[in-house]
Amino acid sequence: MEESVRRPKTWEELKEQYGGLDIQLAENCVEYALFLLTEYPNGGGARKHLATLETIRKAALELSAKLTKDFIWQREEFTLSIKHDAGLIYLHGVSDYGDSVEDEWLVVYILREISKLYPQAWIRVWDADGEFLLVEAANVTPKWLSPTMDQNRSWIHNGRLYIIPPDKSASYIPGPLTLSDALTNIKANPDSLFHSPRVEKEAFYRLEKYPRYITLSLHHARVRIPRKLAYLLHEQPKAVAPAVEKFYLRDAVGLKSIMLDSSSLHFPPEDFVTVSVRFTRVLYAQLYSQRFEPPPRWKAVLERAIGKSPAARVTAADSKLRLQAEIGMKLTCGFELMVNKASKSNSRVVREVSLLLQDVEEDGPESLPTDEEIKSWKDVDRDDDDSWMDVDFGELEKELGGSRGADQGSTSKRGFGDLNAQDDLRKIVSRFEDFLNDEAAGVEGAEFDEEESSSEEDGEGEIVSEEEDRDVSLDEKEFTRLMKEVMGLSSEAVKGKSVQPQPTEAGGDNFDMEEIQKLTEGMEAELKEHGALSLDLAPKKRAVLKGKKDSDDREGSVEESGDDEEINVDYNLAKNILESFKGQAGTAGPVSNILGMMGIQLPRDEEDDSTSDGEGYPTNQGKHQSGS
Structure with a gap:
């Protein structure tokens, strides 16, 4: 019997199995690489090179941990590891930022800070769109730079953005550079690299709000959840991200386990406490905006949230209590979906929550914190204003x-x-x-580089009469x-x-301006x-x-x-x-x-209520989603 082909598990194995083809980076992922171009004339270069890379790797991870101590990554955090590929040894990382595009820019900010700390480092960063830093600065990039030839040309070095220009002496149209050629070019001609403060400002425009935006992007909200879940969140607050994503991307199959009234739930709707949970603004908005039919065991909980009959008048305070119960229900259902699939998850945080949950269930309710202990938790009553939505x-x-x-004294804050x-x-x-x-624009509208040579490529195309030109002058x-x-x-x-009309050619019919x-x-x-x-x-x-x-x-x-x-x-x-x-x-x-x-x-805009199917099931969102 023919031996079955083993499925590749890693990115490197996948590229090796397919002959080193340039496989497209997955959507919503950012990839980055750090290279050292230092020469070691006295021997021992390989050993010193590895030692320096390891030093930079540890410093980068420490910097990331310091900046994002209380931050919650949407999916994957910043990471670096030493990689050997095509005769090169360098630092490499891939981060999946999910629906939070700001996570991608936080990665770029960390990389730029690393380049300032280690001036010998040359850093590349790209995503599924390619050289997205150049895409960001597309309005001011030089004309010779285009998406067809920009691969491996943009580099971050010493906090600045450099671009490898095409060879002026070449008689052919420049194309994308290979990584090896790009590094060779930087080593041989570092003074020939193109650096423009204007291009750099546009490319790094989104980094201006960092690092303060790391804190501003967080949102604390009081929610009403089971005591068991409150304890798990206190011990592992970053678990809120995979739980919210499980709820946001829920499907009918996964919901069966929590929709059936007879289901055995890890977090049954009982023994409630009201605590403050730390979200990012993206995560909170994802929970807040979802329309979701409450499971049978949660309907009575929501009805009792405000302690009034349905016919009674609902006040603003009642609406706040109702919102706390609804957000708590959605978060609890997300954790329920997450722990049900914990054995198949590659997330370290999810596995840690699963182990912690097993310990709690083995020890019983006595191991959970009391009301007095919960009151002593930091920021337990914090409830941020959500008017930013x-x-x-x-x-x-x-x-x-x-x-x-000029209006700083205004009452509007x-x-x-x-x-x-x-x-x-x-x-x-x-x-x-x-x-x-x-x-500079004429009646033909915006003009682009590709259009400059269109008349030459047309050859013997249309011949426009000069008489017709004069008729419409x-x-x-x-x-x-x-x-x-x-x-x-x-x-x-x-x-x-006020521009005065210019006289047109003699013999032509003029407009009465x-x-x-x-x-x-x-x-x-x-x-x-x-x-x-x-x-x-x-x-x-x-x-x-x-x-x-x-x-x-x-x-x-x-x-x-x-x-x-x-x-x-x-x-x-x-x-x-x-x-x-x-x-x-x-x-x-x-x-x-x-x-x-x-x-x-x-x-993309959210769906209008009138176009909703009423089920509340989420649709797949595009890459560039707002909400950070």
Whole structure:
């Protein structure tokens, strides 16, 4: 009988079995490698090389442990190990960050800090999208750099980002570098490496909030859970991540064990205590947002949570108690699903929880902490404000208008969303405005490197008549200015320049620009009168603006409204971008395409209640999910 083929268990075995093919990195994973290019002229190079790598590895893990002492990784934490591959010896690691993209950027931050501590280190980091640092800086990268040739070209060294440029003397089109060629290039020509502060700033833009964001990304919430679970969470608080993921990715088969009333549960809904549980914002949002039909044994618990009959009036305090019971139910069900599959898990934390649970079940309820002992736990009553999940559109308008700095004395103490959402939205609006105000762009729209040679590649294609060109001749700058005014952009947003139409070629038919101007102003006046260019303004404010417009018309001049006008333009632009993206329903469209060209990817929106199937089962989310 032919011997069966053994299935590979590790990444290295998989590559070896398939002949060293370049296998695509799994989705939601970030991979990184650290190389030393130090020469050892006095012999003993291999031994010294290994010793230095081990020193760096220990220092990196200590740094990671120090920075993330109270942090909860979504799936896998930062790790490094010595690797031998293709004649190279280096440090290597892979981390699965799941739905928390911020975990990926935390890994990048740790790597950059390591490069500062050890200037002899050269570090690469990439994910399923390839060189994602260059993707992040795509708006400012040099023209010669493209996704078809950027592999192994971006490196972190001494806290900076360096790029290996193509060989200028080569007569062929540059392609991706092999790892060996990249290291050889760095050794031979370190002075030829490309470093741009502008590119570096864009690539490392998301690192500016670290390390303070490590603490800000945590959320403490009071929940009502069984005493046994409270004890396990106190002993192993990082177990909340795999438990939430089990609940978030639950399926009908796994739910059978907790939906049947006769099931023997590890955490039955009894002997409840109310304690504070530490989540990350992503984990808490995943629990909070899930619609879930309570198991039979939990329905009575939820009804008793507020201690009132269903017909009684529910107060804000009652709603808070109900929320604590619901979050506690979801968390308990997640732990139930997790320990049921603990024997098949590769997670060290899950295995430790399983062993701890076995000890508790063997020792009996007497081994669990009493109420007095629970009260002595650190932060046992801490309950953080969850308003970071809400968006205040008034605050959104101020943030986009840049007026927060001058309004520090305001009674408003928070902005819209979290810091990450605020930074991303400002970045989107800023890039869109730069895009619209690009004086170099013509009527053909944005131009890209790939299009520069299109006319040469077409060969003997279409022949456009010069007579036809003259028939449709118009001034591009004037046309662009008029279009921006129709879109609602003020003269300030168009840099306050009134461009006079240029004379066209003799013999051609000219547009009557004065008539177009009058028509445009009439359209704009009509739209403003009906509020079409002032989205979501309060009725009172809209009436004031309308009265101001009428008064200005009588005086024969139109005045701009200053800073408030700028805020409304930004607010409307941001709102239109987000609504247009949502209207694409997850498919390709103009907004996602333009944002992609700017190096920005928006997360998919949550399903509306009206489109829910009512079952509350989660759907697989894309990589770039917000919520950190």
